[in-house]
Amino acid sequence: MATDLDGTLLRADKSVSPRTVEAISRISAEGTGVVLVTGRPIRWLQHVYDQLGQPLPTICANGAVVYDPVVDQVLRADPLAPDLLAEVVQRLRAEVPGVSFAVEVTDSREFRHELAYPLNWDRGYPDIRVIETPADLHAVPAVKLLARAGAQDPDAFVKVVAAALAGLAEATHSSYTGLIEISAAGVTKAAGLAWYCTQHGVDAADVVAFGDMPNDVPMLTWVGRAVAVANAHPAVLEIAGDVTASNEEDGVAAYLETLLDADSPDGADGAGAGSHAADRIAGPA
CATH class of the missing domain: 3.30.1240.10 (Hypothetical Protein, Haloacid Dehalogenase-like Hydrolase; Chain: A; domain 2)
Structure with a gap:
């Protein structure tokens, strides 16, 4: 799973809600990789990691930097010379x-x-x-x-x-x-995420991504399942396959909960269209 931060995973006050933290923790515990894909620089990330309770791999600067916060290492950088x-x-x-x-x-x-x-x-x-x-x-x-x-x-x-x-x-x-x-040229969120997924043997078709602004469009057109939050820019709403609730209403968490709950033993139709949620929200583990 890949998600943008500002306007998507984060609320307007830059907070991560407890509900969102819980949803991310659930999918991580089930073995689904979660990658943050943001326009933010590295220096703006610690506040997010602190709220999530875990340092997640992050594609920064709109795809120009792939960062592993666990060891504080830049895995790849594509700068302007x-x-x-x-x-x-x-x-x-x-x-x-x-x-x-x-x-x-x-x-x-x-x-x-x-x-x-x-x-x-x-x-x-x-x-x-x-x-x-x-x-x-x-x-x-x-x-x-x-x-x-x-x-x-x-x-x-x-x-x-x-x-x-x-x-x-x-x-x-x-x-x-x-x-x-x-x-x-060629540096976008899609390019950064594609490089990261290649390193982990994950196909674009197996990734769901969430976004809200034009810088998310390349990523959302690359992944298998593109989800816009309700507050998204018209350019994002136009190309998204699904639309979830706004960032203020924990739209990413709500979407993940639907998939995860459908795949649980108590789900309404564990063998139907909502089944195999872990496959539908796959990402680098």
Whole structure:
């Protein structure tokens, strides 16, 4: 099983409900692997692990980083190279008036930003610093480039950015704040999850995934069963095979409970369409 975090598994206050913790614990105890797949950097994960009560393998930075928190090891990283970063920044400065940038570096453990780039979430974290010269923005590889240009409709803005970077890099968004997230070409949540599943001998058809925003679309189109939470972006609702309750209503937990309960001895129809829940929610063990 693979799940996005913000807007999907987490409530709006960034908490993981006891019901969700219980559902994740149940499927883990039955031998089903659970993988977190998020746009978040590594430095934002410990709060989630603490609530879940277990450090789950995580695909971070929209697929650019595959992380094993048990041994604090990055298993795979697909950064934007410095020369590619420089080209992306140059194109966007020419295309988008007032654009400002930040980069996730050191496998997303460190964050560097231009002075004009607004810090909405990273205040108070260590390893956050303002770059001293424009060249510092692309001095080292970065697993993600972040772009802002004031108040923007994210759906319209991402189209502008994607057009400017066609064939050069991936552009997506995971919020409604006008933030665009840029990765190396071919780097998506689907690519990161596919690599992880290959290492564990799991086929895409055997994976169920949950999501809510456009950065989840590649993952949801790759897996065998795509589930959107009710609060999902229209682009996600359009391609999802199933829709569960919203993140505020513990939609992921509710969906898992239905599958698990159908497979239990007390289930209403243990041999019917709801049976073999463990097979239907498979993931890397």
